[in-house]
Amino acid sequence: MNAIPQAQPKTVLVVDDDPDLLKLLALRLSAAGYAAQTAESGERALAAIAVSRPDVVVTDLKMGGMDGLALFDAIRRAAPTLPVIILTAHGTIPEAVDATRRGVFGFLPKPFEARELLGQVEQALKLSSSARADGADEAWRAGVVSASPQIEDLLRRARLVAQSDASVLIVGASGAGKELLARAIHRAGKRCDAPFVAVNCAAIPEALLESELFGHRKGAFTGAAYDHKGLFQSAESGTVFLDEIGDMPVALQVKLLRALQEREVRPVGAAQSVPVDVRIMSATHRNLEERVASGEFREDLYYRLNVVSFVVPSLAERREDVVPLAQHFLAATAARYGKDVRAFAPEALELLIGAPWPGNVRQLANAVEQAVALATSTIVPAALVAAALKSEPAGLTPLDEAKRAFERDYLVRILRLTRGNVSQAARLAQRNRTEFYKLLERHQLQPGMFKAEKGERRALAAGR
DSSP: OOOOOOOOOOEEEEEOSOHHHHHHHHHHHHHTTOEEEEESSHHHHHHHHHHSOOSEEEEESSOSSSOHHHHHHHHHHHOTTOOEEEEESSOOHHHHHHHHHTTOSEEEESSOOHHHHHHHHHHHHHHHHHHSOOGGGGGGGTTOOOOOHHHHHHHHHHHHHHTSOOOEEEEEOTTSSHHHHHHHHHHHSTTTTSOEEEEETTTSOHHHHHHHHHOBOTTSSTTOOSOBOOHHHHTTTSEEEEETGGGSOHHHHHHHHHHHHHTEEOOBTOSSOEEOOOEEEEEESSOHHHHHHTTSSOHHHHHHHOSEEEEEOOGGGOGGGHHHHHHHHHHHHHHHHTOOOOEEOHHHHHHHHHSOOTTHHHHHHHHHHHHHHHOOSSEEOHHHHHHHHSSOOOOOOOHHHHHHHHHHHHHHHHHHHHTTOHHHHHHHTTOOHHHHHHHHHHTTOOGGGGSOOHHHHHHHHTTO
16 A cells, blocks of 8 residues: 655744744744744845745844844845744834734734744745645646746745736746746636637737737638637637737737727627637746837736736756756656666766756757767766757856956956046945055056046047
């Protein structure tokens, strides 16, 4: 008989600069069945959250350095759906009101009973769990392979918005996984049993896109030999996903806006409109705000589509996902090709982790498929990965090298700004002249290199 899998305990991160209270809180939470993590400061808490996202954060308000509200603000920026409970011995009604208005889940004054703390943690976990399913209820996020806290937070937000009919705009680079996120939102929502219909607005000629979206009547144009329903009608009660919406022609944007406002479409060549009931999700790799400003995208349509927005980070911004994704693609490709390929050599994984991935997840999938197709053993060697990447990967820049490059670029910019005036540059950099000269020597920069030529100085003096 198969063993019943045990649910993983929920993780509570406790933050307090009092080591005794920190230990006591951790013991109480552990005794209640939670996995308790501890951090002695707000800064350490942020580092812990970056490594592994907890389910709830319990933090003291008054701490040296970053206090509880500052920690909450930082968490809110990085993980908007992560519940935070604040404890304080200095609790006041104004602080509690301010904390609640800012979105803090709970505010518990000291001293408090253990049951009060555990009660708030339990309530916070209900909120957290509604945004992240466990066990068998994870079918909605099928295909989303990630070890990244960024993606996990994205999925938490996706689970929350899925229950509504709000229009969703997903922004991200090509190949980052925008359609995968859209499909996950559809599967998690009340329209999951109805169709999910996707169309790439950049891949269909302008003359055909209207017919593809809204349908046409027989004889509406040359070649229209039969009635065509169009994607909106085909997706009735489901979701229409408009990929690369930023490339939609302006003339068609007007008709799309009318369809969204009136919840009906008029097929090309038809005299009457047809009511439709669909949810709209759209995606783009473009900056729509810039296209609105330039007149290439209608502002009213932008706000209609952008009720809730998601930004999918590039693969280079979440390198912790490279290995699990590569292993996922390897297993899937090996099964499809019927090959006994089981793993990557360590050197091959290093190449994958260090590659720049301008094509994001799609490029990674293609590279893994090529390497598996050419593999002659159970282990994919580095040579095959290098060949699949077609060039030596740029690699992750070592920290010292990155710091040195940033420092040199900073000095160059500030010397250009001050035209080689070391005293002014040192003041702007908030360094004394001696230290600033040492920085210049380290990077072999001469202030005279940035001084204006005589002719240029005369022109500046003359106001030309």
